[in-house]
Amino acid sequence: MTRIFSGVKPTGHLTLGNYLGAVRRWVQEDQQRADALFSIVDLHALTVEHDPARVRRLSRQAATLLLAAGLDPARCTLFVQSHVDEHARLSYLLECTATDGEMRRMVQYKEKAGRERDRGGSVRLSLLTYPVLMAADILAYETDEVPVGDDQVQHVELTRDLAVRFNQRYGHTFTVPKATHPAVGARVMNLQEPTSKMGKSDDSGPGIVYLLDEPDVVRRKVMRAVTDSGRDVVYDRDERPGLANLLEVLAACGGAADPAEVAKGYASYGALKRDVAEAVVELLRPLRERHAELVADPAYVDGVLRDGADRARAIARPVVDRAYRAMGLLPAG
Ligand code: AQP
Numbered sequence: 001m002t003r004i005f006s007g008v009k010p011t012g013h014l015t016l017g018n019y020l021g022a023v024r025r026w027v028q029e030d031q032q033r034a035d036a037l038f039s040i041v042d043l044h045a046l047t048v049e050h051d052p053a054r055v056r057r058l059s060r061q062a063a064t065l066l067l068a069a070g071l072d073p074a075r076c077t078l079f080v081q082s083h084v085d086e087h088a089r090l091s092y093l094l095e096c097t098a099t100d101g102e103m104r105r106m107v108q109y110k111e112k113a114g115r116e117r118d119r120g121g122s123v124r125l126s127l128l129t130y131p132v133l134m135a136a137d138i139l140a141y142e143t144d145e146v147p148v149g150d151d152q153v154q155h156v157e158l159t160r161d162l163a164v165r166f167n168q169r170y171g172h173t174f175t176v177p178k179a180t181h182p183a184v185g186a187r188v189m190n191l192q193e194p195t196s197k198m199g200k201s202d203d204s205g206p207g208i209v210y211l212l213d214e215p216d217v218v219r220r221k222v223m224r225a226v227t228d229s230g231r232d233v234v235y236d237r238d239e240r241p242g243l244a245n246l247l248e249v250l251a252a253c254g255g256a257a258d259p260a261e262v263a264k265g266y267a268s269y270g271a272l273k274r275d276v277a278e279a280v281v282e283l284l285r286p287l288r289e290r291h292a293e294l295v296a297d298p299a300y301v302d303g304v305l306r307d308g309a310d311r312a313r314a315i316a317r318p319v320v321d322r323a324y325r326a327m328g329l330l331p332a333g
Contacts, residue, residue: 002034003175005143007041007081010058011048012200014065016209016280017188019287020252021149021181027070030147036076037141037312038066043081043088044134047127048112048201064301065211068291079308081137086316090136093323095129097166098158103128107154135159140316142175150187151197153179170326174319188249191225194242212288215281222246222277233266235259243269246276253279 006026008018030036040062045055059080071078081087103109109131113123126133138146138159146156156179163174188198192207202208209221227242237244247259250272254262266272294301325331 002144003142004030004034004036004145004147005039005138005141005177006030006036006147007039007044007137008062008066009041009044009201010055010062011045011050012058012202013210013212014062015188015198015200015211016249016284017149017198018200019069019211019283020188020249021186022147023066023069025147026066026076030145031072031076034145037143037315038071038076038078039081039137039312040066040079041081041134041137044130047124047130048116049121060298060301063305064294065287065291067301067304068287068294069211073304073307077308077311078304079312080305083305083309084312084316086140086313086320087133087136090140090316090320090323091129091133093320093327094132094135094139094162094166096327097162097169098132098135100128102158102161103131106131106158108151131155131158132162135162138177139163139174140319141312142315142319143177144175145180146177147180149197150181153181166323166326170323173323173326188252189241189245191221191242191245194226194245209280211284212291213284215285218281218284219277222280223273225273225276227269231268233263233269233272235263243272246272250276250279253283 006022008014008022014023026036026038040059042055042059045058063078063080066078067073109128112127116123116127134155135158138156139162146152146159148156156177160176160178163176167173167176190196190198190202190207191209196202198208200208200210206221206224209218213221225242225246227246228240230240230243233243233247234240235244235247244259247262251257251259251262253276321331
């Protein structure tokens with residue numbers, strides 16, 4: 001059976017981008033057809049300035065939201081990354097497989113390190129090495145497929161390179177995974193800055209639709225989305241990124257329709273925005289309702305995470321032990 005691994009970082013409240021780019025497909029497709037593991041990758045949230053209490057809170061909230069979105073513990077494995085030591089164990093071996101040049105080429109590193117430095121802050125070493133930890137997340141589970149948004153494709157490519165290199169050098173140890181991504185919704189853009197990704201750790205609240213936003217807040221954010229001075233509704237990602245983003249969101253909310261086709265149904269920006277707002281509100285309504293129920297039952301969520309970590313550990317331990325032996329580390333007696 002195909003093995004799938006994917007994760008979400010507790011760096012902020014989950015967004016519409018996370019849902020359309022990743023979570024919806026985890027729920028509707030991946031957990032139905034494959035042996036799927038989904039992780040709250042909390043170690044990755046420590047690569048930038050963080051508040052410990054907030055990371056803890058966001059980890060629990062992400063788990064609750066993923067269950068509310070429809071992840072079913074009977075069909076998939078949901079767990080917190082730091083509950084399974086194998087991720088950190090394998091990460092070190094992969095640091096001994098990767099080169100520093102490879103790490104410095106990662107686009108996310110360059111962007112985030114640049115932002116940190118512009119703010120006058122220091123750059124944590126883990127920001128440079130985190131793609132290796134991500135590779136460990138994936139390789140520890142003999143993963144075949146990694147469903148991700150466009151922003152993570154480069155990291156999955158790195159993971160493939162590391163797996164191939166390790167296998168060639170030390171003998172076949174890892175499955176070489178591949179990235180898969182949704183046709184529409186692969187990159188939802190910030191409503192206020194439509195050339196930037198809608199990222200949950202950004203500060204620009206009005207441009208980000210959070211899954212737990214009240215319906216009126218969603219409507220306000222969509223109605224105020226930045227577009228352009230044109231009048232006709234046409235799909236052009238390069239020249240009219242704000243409008244294109246709205247069309248893509250509407251297409252993604254309705255399934256897999258082509259945004260250029262969606263554009264043909266509109267004569268004004270106002271009508272389009274109103275429909276986008278209502279489509280997003282309706283998309284999120286059941287999720288918000290289920291989330292409210294689950295919040296009232298934290299013991300259930302804890303139990304799911306405990307069982308998930310047990311299952312994840314049982315898969316990862318033998319794979320990582322094998323990698324230790326392959327690299328020449330003496331097994332404990
Ligand atoms: N805007 C997006 N459009 C489509 N897919 C997206 N994803 C994230 N944002 C979008 C996908 O959601 C999954 C989990 O994402 P993540 O937690 O790794 O990243 P994030 O939400 O982008 O969080 P940050 O902290 O704001 O990320 P940075 O700052 O690292 O960009 C992934 O499959 C991701 O592709």
